[in-house]
Amino acid sequence: MAQSAQRTEIERLERAFWQSLVDRDAGTAKGLLAPQALMVSSHGTLRFDPAQYEKMLLDPKHGLLEYTLSDMDVMFPSDDIAIATYRAHQKMxxxxxxxxxxxxxSSTWVRVDGGWKCAAHTESESRGQTPR
Incomplete structure (x- = not known):
């Protein structure tokens, strides 16, 4: 697959993951996760599997209501690894x-059994423009 098509696929998967959060669609979210995944945010670090993620996603006390993504960039350090970076505005x-x-x-996607799975995600509060 040409790299531009792979880039489009990673962008599509990243947006699908975000939409699964708004929709509280645990099936889609779990299908996009690696068997073990890592997350880093202002709340700390977390290692989880798809079943643990489903429990977090369905927690009625927390939820993503809407989002916009912009300035997405994707690089491929190898054929089986993709790293996406972008800005997000989220209402939750x-x-x-x-x-x-x-x-x-940023999200790190790895190829597992021929498909892309998210293995790591980081999120930091934005404090202005990110240099490119």
Whole structure:
């Protein structure tokens, strides 16, 4: 597959993952995750498997309401690894309170059994423009 087609596929998968959070679609989210995944955010670090992620996704106290993604870039350090970086604006509910946040994110995708799975995701609060 040409790299431009692979880039388009990673961008599509990243957006599908975000939409699965809004839709609370655990099946889609779990299908996009590697058997073990890592996450880093302002809340700390977390290692989880798809079943643990489903439990977090369905927690009624927390949820993503809407989002926009921009400035996406994808690189391929090898044929079986893709790293996506981008900016996100997210509206969410946390413990009954609405919250809006601008963040910069990265996701590492690995090829597993011929398909792409997200193995790591990082998120940092944005403090202005990110140099390119």
């Amino acid at each position: 509910e946390m413990d009954g309170q609405s919250l809006e946040q601008d963040v910069v994110d």
